[in-house]
Amino acid sequence: MTKPLITKNLRSSPNVPKPASGRSKALENPSELDLIRTIRQKAASRDSGVRLGIGDDCAILRPRAGEEMVVTTDFSLEGVHFRRDWHSPESVGHRCLARGLSDLAAMGARPVAAFLSMSLPTKLAGANEGSWLARFLDGMMRLADTHSIPLAGGDTAQSPRMDGAGNPHTPSAAFDIVLIGAVKQGHAFLRSGARAGDVIYVTGSLGGSAAELLQLSKKPRSFSRFRNADENHPHLYPSPRVAVGLKLAASKHRVHSAIDLSDGLSTDLTHLCEESGLAAEIDASALPIHSLADLAEAQKLAPSALQLALNGGEDYELLFTAPKWTPIPRRIAGVGIHPIGQMTALRRGERPQIHLHQPDGHSDTIAPAGWEHFRRK
Ligand SMILES: [Mg+2]
Incomplete structure (x- = not known):
């Protein structure tokens, strides 16, 4: 007990x-x-x-x-x-x-x-x-x-x-x-609000948190000195995009749906597809990949930076969708905003899922594969 x-x-x-109660248990x-x-x-x-x-x-x-x-x-x-x-x-x-x-x-x-x-x-x-x-x-x-x-x-x-x-x-x-x-009232962004044809945007960059965690797992002691929040430590000190969410909510430009990227793009975007009853087309070359994810790939800590960006998790960036005609700025509250693909209607018999288009013209359907960090081994 x-x-x-x-x-x-x-x-x-x-x-x-x-x-003040004198000789008390205190x-x-x-x-x-x-x-x-x-x-x-x-x-x-x-x-x-x-x-x-x-x-x-x-x-x-x-x-x-x-x-x-x-x-x-x-x-x-x-x-x-x-x-x-x-x-x-x-x-x-x-x-x-x-x-x-x-x-x-x-x-x-x-x-x-x-x-x-x-x-x-x-x-x-x-x-x-x-x-x-x-x-x-x-x-x-x-x-x-x-x-x-x-x-x-x-x-x-x-x-x-x-x-x-x-x-x-x-x-x-x-x-x-x-x-x-x-x-x-009535203005909260929901996962269920996306519509076919919406452009999908993400804030900041992806894969940084998982990449820093890989570094951390190799040399935990060298990270213990980082005691202050710093944008360069996406795993130790992630920056939640509250200001971006508020600006989007206050703007006259319509955002249809949003989710934060806590479990990884592949998992979180699948949640949004399921809630909205849609599929998503993602352009791999449009994904903003964190420099630490590129470094992890170069150091052979991860199979590829793209995998970290898709599945890494804990980036705490925002993903939102808005109609094509909505002018979304390239930066909001100092944070980069990147169009990465679009929402599409489900084809007959299709489940809500993500199609990833590679620069070589190859396309794959990707399964939700966000991981729980300490459960990997
Ligand atoms: Mg969430």
Whole structure:
């Protein structure tokens, strides 16, 4: 059974009274209060639509008139989404929030509030500056500040030190983040909105995250010094395209559908094809391939840069579709926008799928092949 350190919305739990209560249990376990204080300090609100943040039974959000709320939730699990011997705590915190922000971007939503629940081994949960948790929060809050999203609540627990049968068990870190966003009523981009003839666009470049992960897996120690968000580290510090999503949503030019590229182009575009009941034609030579993917191919870390761009995953770029006649700029919010193909009606008996056209005129149907990074071996 896990021991709750902080109850809902990160207020002091009933068995951890406030220091004012004198000789209380809090004095026996001051680190719990320190931990709450550390989280509250680091989350100190940069207000947006949050009327009441950490400290009460619930947070209170204040939606604007004419808006709808969008909600996304993501796990970040040690050994599945990150490794403590590969990723710095700052990178884990950044990536944990980036995944949710990317989902908000895909809906064209404005970030409103984040809620973080965590289960941590005791040795990581120190309240002091420099502890694993403090550095995790630093990484997360730096990205949160960039996107003006406050941490408005959450929950913490100690990771279990035994399994359900009472056998000793190595505790690991787990995070669940919930992000709330807001979008003008009826204006959220959906996966199901694509139409035959739409041009398919992607932002930024593809394959960089998988390529950096390949490098990281070879020499994890040389990556531990990268503690700050940097565009040149697409795996450690991905840049969710929130500003692009907002500009597209605010523009009079119509975007029909969107999805973020978290699992890899081949998988995510297939999701969009399925939801819209269409097929997609992709021009291989039009794919914006990240320079790190080219480098991985040159170093023989991957069979080809194209494979990393198609299947790599975790690029957190946006894919969206818009009618041909819609003028889409080449750059939005400083990010390159690339047309890569078009949506087509399903031929008789055809399943929603992707056809990839090679420069030599050869065409292939490609299967969804995005991978889960830590499950490959
Ligand atoms: Mg998504």
